[in-house]
Amino acid sequence: MTNAFSLYSSLKDRIARREARIATVGLGYVGLPLALTISEAGFPTTGLDLNGARVAAINAGERVISYFPEDRIRSAVAGGKFAATDDFAALAEVDVILICVPTPLSPAREPDLSYVIRAAEGIAERLRPGQLVVLESTVWPGATATVIRPILEARGLRAGEDFFLAFSPEREDPGNATFDTRSIPKVVGADDTRSRELIDQFYSQIVTRTVPVSSLATAEAVKLAENSFRTVNIALVNEMKVALEAMGVDVWEVVKAASTKPFGYMPFYPGPGIGGDCIPVSPVYLSWRAKDVGSALPIVDLARANNDGAPDMIAGRVAVELSKDARPITDARILILGVAYKKNVEDTRESPALAVLKRLEAMGAECDYHDPYFPVMPVTRDHPALAGRRSVALTEEAVAGYDAVLVATDHSDVDYALVARAARLVLDTRNVFAAFDTTGRPARLVKI
Numbered sequence: 001m002t003n004a005f006s007l008y009s010s011l012k013d014r015i016a017r018r019e020a021r022i023a024t025v026g027l028g029y030v031g032l033p034l035a036l037t038i039s040e041a042g043f044p045t046t047g048l049d050l051n052g053a054r055v056a057a058i059n060a061g062e063r064v065i066s067y068f069p070e071d072r073i074r075s076a077v078a079g080g081k082f083a084a085t086d087d088f089a090a091l092a093e094v095d096v097i098l099i100c101v102p103t104p105l106s107p108a109r110e111p112d113l114s115y116v117i118r119a120a121e122g123i124a125e126r127l128r129p130g131q132l133v134v135l136e137s138t139v140w141p142g143a144t145a146t147v148i149r150p151i152l153e154a155r156g157l158r159a160g161e162d163f164f165l166a167f168s169p170e171r172e173d174p175g176n177a178t179f180d181t182r183s184i185p186k187v188v189g190a191d192d193t194r195s196r197e198l199i200d201q202f203y204s205q206i207v208t209r210t211v212p213v214s215s216l217a218t219a220e221a222v223k224l225a226e227n228s229f230r231t232v233n234i235a236l237v238n239e240m241k242v243a244l245e246a247m248g249v250d251v252w253e254v255v256k257a258a259s260t261k262p263f264g265y266m267p268f269y270p271g272p273g274i275g276g277d278c279i280p281v282s283p284v285y286l287s288w289r290a291k292d293v294g295s296a297l298p299i300v301d302l303a304r305a306n307n308d309g310a311p312d313m314i315a316g317r318v319a320v321e322l323s324k325d326a327r328p329i330t331d332a333r334i335l336i337l338g339v340a341y342k343k344n345v346e347d348t349r350e351s352p353a354l355a356v357l358k359r360l361e362a363m364g365a366e367c368d369y370h371d372p373y374f375p376v377m378p379v380t381r382d383h384p385a386l387a388g389r390r391s392v393a394l395t396e397e398a399v400a401g402y403d404a405v406l407v408a409t410d411h412s413d414v415d416y417a418l419v420a421r422a423a424r425l426v427l428d429t430r431n432v433f434a435a436f437d438t439t440g441r442p443a444r445l446v447k448i
């Protein structure tokens, strides 16, 4: 029996008996739900994060992600199968390591793999024979094999022989009440058979369905294909919104009716642009890699440019609608409803709402915001200058004091009826007021 085979069989056995010890590196929107789901499936799980305050909050059972059930973290910690740590030494004890750290864009809007590289270096220092290392962060096709593998192999251990290496893209959709980590099928890929079998066997015990693919690069590409599809379709519906409006047709009504087609159509909705750590980022990774190999993705690039320009377009439209009320933008007071990048999450990364806010202020307007998820604006990578601003309390008196209310993010927990009663002008990018009958609508309502 070769050494590689015995390492493989021994890990396979441990996984089958749910005795394999698991670590997730990164306890953010992806790593934390993943770690909890794995521990809930019976595997002893350690969550590793460099952020000591987050680790302490998790170990204290605090609900650090707002859409989690109240006691999910507390029960996991109390059950003894899950603990968080900020000490990389914990990795020496585990059998499977899942890397879930950020992969943002650099200031030059190019892939930034620095977090993944740092995590891989921390793992490489402690890597021991028989471990399975899985990258879950979104990267360009080829990154695991050409960037991560050499770091892990630097001390002499070989992937596929001494340790196992796989890629499994995250498909977490924060705040989605229908699908969670367990019920979303998990794509798993590796360049060698043993690694592929191990990752497939592991996730078969965690999620309802695995989807094995033939290589690391294929698994990496799946994620980018999914997000580029969304990018292109969001750009398309936003473009259609403008053209249809010129024809006197409401895009929302069109999308609703088109969605009744049982095949060949999937609804995408207009808005002020795209946000989050995923949709705006993945197509850049794909496009960057395409250039690297002498190819190109002009349709994806055009969609990106369209989405990047959406907040500016919305800001311009706000100025036009205010001027119809004889209110110059340079003198206007605007309340922005919702600053998160999408509804019902406490996440402002790449938020188009904040891009609109900044654009309106650059045009001379005075902007405030209301967002139940952000009583105070945190310090963020994208918008450090906005840190410390406070959400305005939503009273009729406050709302009536603004020249316009702009609905940028359609959180459920907002009193839209109050806004409808008090606002002078509502500019709705999310069609939230469609649900109000004519009598309950604001004095002046414009879908933009």
Ligand SMILES: NC(=O)c1ccc[n+]([C@@H]2O[C@H](COP(=O)([O-])OP(=O)(O)OC[C@H]3O[C@@H](n4cnc5c(N)ncnc54)[C@H](O)[C@@H]3O)[C@@H](O)[C@H]2O)c1
Pocket (backbone or CB within 6 Å): 025, 026, 027, 028, 029, 030, 031, 048, 049, 050, 051, 054, 100, 101, 102, 103, 115, 118, 119, 136, 137, 138, 139, 170, 171, 172, 173, 174, 276, 277, 278, 281
């Ligand atoms: N958020 C989503 O909706 C989503 C969905 C699918 C995929 N993804 C992808 O998943 C990856 C992780 O995203 P996220 O949203 O969970 O990020 P996040 O910012 O919420 O969390 C990342 C965590 O990793 C920690 N961290 C950073 N570097 C570290 C290191 N070297 N060692 C240990 N911990 C470290 C940070 O402190 C943070 O807590 C990204 O590649 C992202 O593109 C995100």
